[in-house]
Amino acid sequence: MEEVIAPALAAGRDVVCDRFSGSTLAYQGYGRGLDPAELERLSEWASGGVRPDLVVLLQVAPEVARRRRQGRGADDRVEGEGTAFFERVERGFADLARSDPARWRVVDGSGPVEEVAVRVLKAAGFPK
Secondary structure (H helix, E strand, O other): OOOOHHHHHHOOOOOOOOOOHHHHHHHHHHHOOOOHHHHHHHHHHHHOOOOOOOEEEEEOOHHHHHHHHOOOOOOOOOOOOOHHHHHHHHHHHHHHHHHOOOOEEEEEOOOOHHHHHHHHHHHOOOOO
16 A cells, blocks of 8 residues: 555555455455455555555356466465355355445456456447
């Protein structure tokens, strides 16, 4: 936050990052069963109150995700979690998106990178 995001925002620049507080809530809250209210409080503190203007949730079927992970080497600690964990995380992301549709856009993440990129840009309102 202090080194990259806050200075960029202070300079009036847009910031794109691959994970933020929604990921914490989905993985730690829904996935691991930690207290969502406490996670929200900690995220608020850690981010200095910064919240994304837009969150893009890329959804893919579990078999697509598994296929994409193959060939990348050994699973890390999170990737090695069982199916039930990922079902809870997926439900968490879906709940978060439903609860704040003004900020969240759900995009089909299947298909070639170029097609997904077009969907993301469209969901984000580009070109302007």
